[in-house]
Amino acid sequence: MTETAETFSLGAPVEIDQIDRELKKIWADGDSAMARASLMNLAVYNEAPDSLQRSTELISKITENHACRALVIAADPSAKVDKVEAWISAHCHVGGGAKQICSEQISFRLEGTKLLTSILFSHLDSDLPLYLWWQSDLPERIDPQLWNWVDRLIFDSRAWNDFEAQMQLAEKARSEAQQRQMVLCDLNWTRLTPFRLAFAQFFDHSASHRHFDKIENVSLHFGHGCRSTALLFIGWIGAQLGWEVVGGNGPVQMKNLAGKAVRAELLEEGEAPLQSFIAGTRELEFRVRRAACGDLVEVSRGKPGEQGAHQLLPGDDGDLATLVSEELVRGGERRVYQRAVEKMRKLL
Amino acid sequence: MTKDESSNTEANPLREGLTTRALPQPCSIVIFGATGDLTHRKLIPALYNLAADGELPPSTNVIGFARRPKTDDEFRGELVETTQKFSRQKVRDEVWKTFAAALFYHQSEFEDEAGYQSLAKRLDQLNAEHNTRGNRLFYFAAAPEQFEPILKNLKAAGLNQGANGGWARVIIEKPFGRDLASARELNRVVSRSFSENQTFRIDHFLGKETAQNILVLRFANSIFEPIWNARYIDHMQITAAETLGVEARGGYYETAGALRDMVQNHILQLLCLVAMEAPTDLRADSIRDEKVKIVRSLRRYDDEQAGRFVVRGQYGKGAIKGEDVPAYREEERVNPKSETETYAALRLLIDNWRWSEVPIYVRVGKRLPKSATEISVHFKKAPMVLFNRESTVLDQNVLVIRIQPDEGISLRMMSKIPGTSLRIEPVKMDFHYGTSFGKPSPEAYERLLLDAMSGDATLFARHDEVEEAWAFVDTIEQAWGEKKAQPLTFYPAGSWGPEEADELLARDGRSWRRL
Numbered sequence: 001m002t003e004t005a006e007t008f009s010l011g012a013p014v015e016i017d018q019i020d021r022e023l024k025k026i027w028a029d030g031d032s033a034m035a036r037a038s039l040m041n042l043a044v045y046n047e048a049p050d051s052l053q054r055s056t057e058l059i060s061k062i063t064e065n066h067a068c069r070a071l072v073i074a075a076d077p078s079a080k081v082d083k084v085e086a087w088i089s090a091h092c093h094v095g096g097g098a099k100q101i102c103s104e105q106i107s108f109r110l111e112g113t114k115l116l117t118s119i120l121f122s123h124l125d126s127d128l129p130l131y132l133w134w135q136s137d138l139p140e141r142i143d144p145q146l147w148n149w150v151d152r153l154i155f156d157s158r159a160w161n162d163f164e165a166q167m168q169l170a171e172k173a174r175s176e177a178q179q180r181q182m183v184l185c186d187l188n189w190t191r192l193t194p195f196r197l198a199f200a201q202f203f204d205h206s207a208s209h210r211h212f213d214k215i216e217n218v219s220l221h222f223g224h225g226c227r228s229t230a231l232l233f234i235g236w237i238g239a240q241l242g243w244e245v246v247g248g249n250g251p252v253q254m255k256n257l258a259g260k261a262v263r264a265e266l267l268e269e270g271e272a273p274l275q276s277f278i279a280g281t282r283e284l285e286f287r288v289r290r291a292a293c294g295d296l297v298e299v300s301r302g303k304p305g306e307q308g309a310h311q312l313l314p315g316d317d318g319d320l321a322t323l324v325s326e327e328l329v330r331g332g333e334r335r336v337y338q339r340a341v342e343k344m345r346k347l348l
Numbered sequence: 349m350t351k352d353e354s355s356n357t358e359a360n361p362l363r364e365g366l367t368t369r370a371l372p373q374p375c376s377i378v379i380f381g382a383t384g385d386l387t388h389r390k391l392i393p394a395l396y397n398l399a400a401d402g403e404l405p406p407s408t409n410v411i412g413f414a415r416r417p418k419t420d421d422e423f424r425g426e427l428v429e430t431t432q433k434f435s436r437q438k439v440r441d442e443v444w445k446t447f448a449a450a451l452f453y454h455q456s457e458f459e460d461e462a463g464y465q466s467l468a469k470r471l472d473q474l475n476a477e478h479n480t481r482g483n484r485l486f487y488f489a490a491a492p493e494q495f496e497p498i499l500k501n502l503k504a505a506g507l508n509q510g511a512n513g514g515w516a517r518v519i520i521e522k523p524f525g526r527d528l529a530s531a532r533e534l535n536r537v538v539s540r541s542f543s544e545n546q547t548f549r550i551d552h553f554l555g556k557e558t559a560q561n562i563l564v565l566r567f568a569n570s571i572f573e574p575i576w577n578a579r580y581i582d583h584m585q586i587t588a589a590e591t592l593g594v595e596a597r598g599g600y601y602e603t604a605g606a607l608r609d610m611v612q613n614h615i616l617q618l619l620c621l622v623a624m625e626a627p628t629d630l631r632a633d634s635i636r637d638e639k640v641k642i643v644r645s646l647r648r649y650d651d652e653q654a655g656r657f658v659v660r661g662q663y664g665k666g667a668i669k670g671e672d673v674p675a676y677r678e679e680e681r682v683n684p685k686s687e688t689e690t691y692a693a694l695r696l697l698i699d700n701w702r703w704s705e706v707p708i709y710v711r712v713g714k715r716l717p718k719s720a721t722e723i724s725v726h727f728k729k730a731p732m733v734l735f736n737r738e739s740t741v742l743d744q745n746v747l748v749i750r751i752q753p754d755e756g757i758s759l760r761m762m763s764k765i766p767g768t769s770l771r772i773e774p775v776k777m778d779f780h781y782g783t784s785f786g787k788p789s790p791e792a793y794e795r796l797l798l799d800a801m802s803g804d805a806t807l808f809a810r811h812d813e814v815e816e817a818w819a820f821v822d823t824i825e826q827a828w829g830e831k832k833a834q835p836l837t838f839y840p841a842g843s844w845g846p847e848e849a850d851e852l853l854a855r856d857g858r859s860w861r862r863l
Contacts (some may be wrong), residue, residue, distance in 0.1 A: 035780075065785075101782070197368055197402060204371045204405075205481075206358035240361045293442055299406065309478070312446050313402035329367070336365035 010052060010107045011089025019123060022088050023104055037067030037101050040328070041124045045073045045116075046135040052107055055135075056089075061321035063091040063103040066328050069125040070105040075116065077139070082112030084119060117143040124149075131185075133324065137161075138169040147177035154327060156187040158273070163228055163348060167341065181333070187320075189337050190327045192233050194315040195274050198288040198297045199237070201313070212241050213258040214281035219265040221275035228344075229273040230266050235344030236336070237279075245346040252347055272318065280304060290315060372801035374407040375483035375514075376471050380458065380498050381490035382412025382423070386521065388430035390552075391489065392451075394793035396431050396439065399447045401790075403798060407478040409450040413467065415457055423453035436791055450478070458494045464505035475511055482514025485800060488521055495520065496537050503541040519548045519800050522613050523604060524809070527825065528818040535811045544811060548800045553614040553721075554807040555792025557781065558755040562621040562723075563635075565749065565757065572747075573626075575727070576702075582728045582744060583707045584622065585861050586615055589716040591668050593841070594690070598681035606692040607660070610712040612821045614721075616643055617809070618751070619708060622723050623698055632806040636813060643816040647697040654827035655834045659848045661691035663715040666841030673715060673841045687836055690714040693849035694824075695856075709853055711860065715841035721751040724861050735762075735772055743774045746861070755789070756780040 014022045027036050042062070044055045052074040059070040070091075087107040092100040106123055110116060124130060129151040138155065147153075153173060160166040174182050203209060218237070222230035234252060238245065243254040243262055252264035269275065276289035284301060291298045295317040302308025316322060363370050377395070379387050398404040412423055428448065432439045454470060456463020475482055484507060488495055499518075502508050510516045520538070525531025538547055553559055566572055575581070588610055594601040601609065620639035627634040649657060664675040677684050691713035697705065727745040746760040758778040765771040781789065799807055837846035844860065853859050 037780075039785075193366070196362070197366055200360060200362035200366060201371050201402070201406070203360045203362055205373055206360075209358060209360070237362070240364060291442065296442060309407075310446070311406040312443050314400070334365070 009089060010056060010087040011105070013085065013087050016084060016086055016119075019086060019088060019106060023106075026088065026090055026104065027102075035101055036104065038069050038103065038125050038128060039066065040068045040128050041071060041130045042066070042068040042133065042328075043071040043073065043120055043130065044133045044135065045075060047075050047077060048136070049074070049076070051135070052109065056105065056107065058321045058324070059103075059105055060091050061319075062324055062328070064093050065325050067101055067103050069123075069128070070103060071120060071123055072105060072107040073110055073116070073119070074108070075110040075113075077113045079111035082114045084111070084115050085109045113142075117146045120146070121149065131328065138166055138173065140169065142173070144176040147173045147182055148179040150177065150182050151180060152183045152185045154185045154187065154324065157232075158188040158191070158226060158228055160228070164345065167345075183332075183334055184337070185327050185330075185334065186232075186337060187323050187327060188229050188232060189334070189340070190323050190330075191229055191273050191316070192236065193326060194297050194313065195233060195277060195288055196236065198299045198313050199277065199279070199286065201299070202286045202301060211281055211284065211286075213256050213260070214283075215241075215256065215262055215279050216260070216282065217263045217265065217280050219267070219276075219278045219280075221267045221269055221277075223271045223273050223275065224268060226273040227266070227268065231344045231347045232340055233274065233277070234264050234266070235342075235347060236340040239339035239343040240336070243343075245343065294318075368403065369798075369802075371403065371405045372798065372803075373483050373514075374405040374478070374480045375485050375801060376474055376480050377408065377410045377485045377487060377797075378413055378454075378467065378471070379410065379487045379489055380413045380494070381488070382414040382453065383416055383418075383426075384414075384489055386489040387412065388427065389434045390791070390793045391487065391797070392427050393431050393435040394791055394797055396444070396447055397436050397790065397794050398798060400437055400440065400443045403794075404447075405801070407450075407480055408801075409452065409474050409478055409480065411452045411454050411467070411470065411474075413454045413456060413463075415455070417455050418453050420451065420453050424448045424451050427451060436788060436794075458490060459497045459501070461501050461504055464501040464507060468505045468507055471507070472511060475514075480514070482511030484510055484514070484516045486516070486518045488519065492523055492534075495534065499537055499541045508541040508546075515546070515803070516542070517546045517548060517800060517803070518542050519550050519797075519808075521550055523608065524549050524613075524814050525818060526603065526608060528815060528822045531814055531818045535815065539811075545803075545805070547811070548796075548805055549809040549811075549814060550796055550800075551613050551617050551807075551809055552792040552796065553751070554617055555794075555796040556751055556755070557789040558749060558751045559618065559621060560795075560807070561757075562618075562749060566622075567626050576725075578702065578704050578706045580727055581706055582726045583709060583856075583858060584726065585724045586618055586622075586708065586710045586722075587724075587861070587863065588615060588712040588721045589718055589863065590714050591716065591719045593663070593673060593715050594676065594679050594682065596680065598679045601690075602682055602686060602688050605660075605688045606690055606712050606714070607821055607824060611692060611694070611710060612817050613809070615710055615712060616817045616820070618721075618723060619696070619710075620813075622725070622749070623703060623708075625702070630806070632804060632808075633810075635806055636810045640810065640813045640816055641700070642698060643813060643820060645698045645700045645703075646820050647699050648820065648823050649827065650823075651827040651830065654824050657695040657852070658824050658827075659691075659693040659834060659837065659846060659852055660689035660828065661693075661713065661837045661839050661846040661849065662686070662688065663690050663713075663841045664838045666715065666843065668715060668717070668842050675841070676715075689828075689836060691716075691839060691845045691849070693845065693852055695852055707856060707858075709858075709860070711845060711849060713839075713845050716844060717842055718863050719753065720863050722863070723749045723751070725749075726858075726861075730762075735770070748861075754780060754782065756782075 055072045089105045090102045092102040094100050130149050131152045132150045133154040170184050220230050242257045246253045246255050254262040256262050272290050279286045285304050287300045289298050295315045296312045297315040298310045300308045300310040454467055525534050620642045623642045624638040627638045662676050676690050677686050693711040696708040725747040748758045750756050756779045758776050760774050760776050762772050763775045765773050837848050839846040
């Protein structure tokens, strides 16, 4: 467990052309127990006026597990004049030993739209991947050069009002990234991981795969404002088990590989994105639900109506920094996500 | 002879894209020696961490088997305390409650056949109640002299097979024998009850993240393999240094010594990983086939060579981190005239094409100034032209793989010191696991227990690896035993070992890496 050893100040204001020099000074002035570390460039973009402070808090937590160069940007694209201000700071955390592991942060307040790409490009730590966490709605138009440099575009589709329109923009951004394969990383998808793991573990033994085609109904309780999270979860199961969507409006109707109907009941209640999920066959129920403590999930399997022995598995505490940290440890493409999105689109 | 069936071959479509590995089948884990240190410090904390991380299959239960009378609840009460102390992550009440409900205690003497009959009944009952699919994993954390009666009784009770088509496996802790003859005999004894693919000989060094990273470093990076041979590598050094003395293990250590305790297993396993050829694939036997070739290729010493190329030492009085510590001969349960070595240094050669005449220097020892385990690969110097003239003698490039503590990799290379004149100094490029990956690595036992449950023997030693390692070590032990080789030397606790160990390298114009 690491311990945070600093506050959430933006740090010292600096002239843009002095950023590199001032960063060097930070490390030169620091004591020998400080080790600068960086595995990635993590850029955070937000258009809310007070976002710098909030993003700095998030970066402070994220850097406990992910040493990076953080580039935090608060932008006002509606400003008529292009202008930029900058601050530099360091996030230091005491690890297992005596050394403090430190990540550096450059914060920008950006006015106008023209400077974003050049500001980002000129302050990247070389040779390290660029993860861009876009916290606002994706823009209709942006310098396509930017996408060429982004390795992963992180967003949270739960915050989108128009899923389809935003997803199209994300896909357009990906197609514009011609020099590298930009991976779309949806935090709404990462949010599903504990429930996905909990449901998947029922079927790790191949003998249990016979139940797939026997599932007749699924029931999912999700939190207020989290319908897209719920649909993504159902889309995932449908895509992985080869279910076909036959009706999306009102009760969700699907058909399994054997051609049998699967009825999905979605109920909005509570605050947590996913509250509980049950997949039922005639003889058995596979149950996953959020445990009372909030950060664990409880799994059980038993005959309908019977309370079988349960087991606790890791969940999440709903903390955004934890979610991003989870996302950052995952590599590779998101083929399963893309299949889930395709299925989900039919349920929207 | 029984077969080990893991029919869990068809991939779970819901696991696709999830980073966590598929859960193994549930099983009953029986720990022999359940009241011992290993169970309390390592095994139960490891199982708890697996449960807390959601990697322990539901319905798995753990049965502690030991002599002392105890109830399940007393056993659980003891374990919660030690798990709180030794667990990698904080023990959470909710998780412990579920985990502890699956912990049981079974009292019996190891030699008592009836105790195994009642164990069999208990396992059947647990299988019926919790559906462990008849799978059984036996962990031998007892003293080695108990292995034979345990194995015999397990077989007599029919426990060397899983129930109802399930599997049975056995994990055996070191020491796996004390020489080639006893290791062969133990392999024979084990094989009377369990087949080779049911047998998992554990070496916890192989469960360490950095040890596993050796193959990744070598074979996933194209820059190393072309220069990983006698043409570019001058020599290698493997060090396993401990500040600790023998502590409470004097009795055992007197019968073992540094060579048997460390070199035969941990050091030779590390040597195999760093020296082996690329396996054809990542299957357990493909990797183990390559490892065993290395041990087989180690040049065997005759008595005279054992005297020249092996140094044995024993610590005398001294100080560690400012504290006075007694000599080995003054430790508890140690013969005051003991000839047991607490330090060994060896110059090894691997007689194969890749490593022809590249010395591998090994040193292991107790009561050294620092605790550190590492492998250093020393590359040949740049040619004597340009910068490498008499006036500026260049150091070697050294690649260091740190196994513990502060796991990581560093590379020493030469660099110009800023200034108007040409001065060259070595600088270090350093990668620390702890700095780069904030998330703590799982403990070695977590990984190894999970692998054994999954039937993956990659990180466990095969019978021929163990026997080949003993065959090599025996030649040295024999030379020592017959007093034909170098006599025991002494070093003060807190020093880097006897002078003779320094001379071992000095003769070749080399020196130990400064740690």
